[in-house]
Amino acid sequence: MTYRLLINEYAYSDGSMRVWLEVDAFGIEFNPRYIPMFSDEHSDTLLKYEPAGALPILCTEAEGEGDSIWMGCAAAEILAERHPDAGLWPEDRDMRETARGLSARAHTDFTSLQALPMNLHARYQGFAPGDAEQDDVDAVSKLWAWALGKSGGPFLCGEEFCEADAAFAPIVSRFVTYGLAMNDIVKAYVAAIYAHPSVRRWHACADAQLRRIDDLDKDLPSGSNHDWPRQPVLPAKPYDGDEIGRHTSELQSPVPI
Numbered sequence: 001m002t003y004r005l006l007i008n009e010y011a012y013s014d015g016s017m018r019v020w021l022e023v024d025a026f027g028i029e030f031n032p033r034y035i036p037m038f039s040d041e042h043s044d045t046l047l048k049y050e051p052a053g054a055l056p057i058l059c060t061e062a063e064g065e066g067d068s069i070w071m072g073c074a075a076a077e078i079l080a081e082r083h084p085d086a087g088l089w090p091e092d093r094d095m096r097e098t099a100r101g102l103s104a105r106a107h108t109d110f111t112s113l114q115a116l117p118m119n120l121h122a123r124y125q126g127f128a129p130g131d132a133e134q135d136d137v138d139a140v141s142k143l144w145a146w147a148l149g150k151s152g153g154p155f156l157c158g159e160e161f162c163e164a165d166a167a168f169a170p171i172v173s174r175f176v177t178y179g180l181a182m183n184d185i186v187k188a189y190v191a192a193i194y195a196h197p198s199v200r201r202w203h204a205c206a207d208a209q210l211r212r213i214d215d216l217d218k219d220l221p222s223g224s225n226h227d228w229p230r231q232p233v234l235p236a237k238p239y240d241g242d243e244i245g246r247h248t249s250e251l252q253s254p255v256p257i
Helices: 014-024 040-049 072-082 093-108 131-151 163-177 184-195 197-208 244-250
Strands: 003-007 030-034 057-060
Touching (some): 003 014, 014 030, 014 072, 014 197, 057 072, 093 131, 131 163, 131 184, 163 184, 184 197
Antiparallel strands (some): 003 057
């Protein structure tokens, strides 16, 4: 089965990133379709597929017809049910239960931290988190440390990337974008996420998309690339028929491995 994945901007849409990772990282066949934020096409698509008014949407293939799966947490469960050997959830029962709890928290908690716009184009200098944002930074750092201590890492539930890591990947990106304080455990986990092939492909797509959304950019100076955990990009095609997607393999990371 091949899926049609309707997504927003690669640089700005954390929900799109989660579901894209849920298919790409686990070898599930899909065709992406890019729907620009704040466009007539976006409004028309939501009227057709999703009454609550949000992307991403995962559809069974057939020109976007068939079942529609609206959000990342639902997509993860349905994909795991349809593709039990893909590895979205760990095989070990204890770690599988842990992964489900972690994924649920990534989707529903840390609201102050997640209110900071995801922006893969930016690496800000001088951002000062407020009290609520810092509380979330501390809480998510403690949660990651607990999970990594339990599993042995480098990913939250062990050696293999799973749904819990896909769910947290957009939050990981905020630690980099906003220069949030990271202890050694968090730094190692952030580096593991940024080194994952699917995250590198997603970032390649973000690099290739030239559109900027001013309302999602902060008026802060750009920070240096020192200690940026990015790895060289991997070839990726942002969406069907996209011309610039052919050239993402030529893009270079700001820093070497």
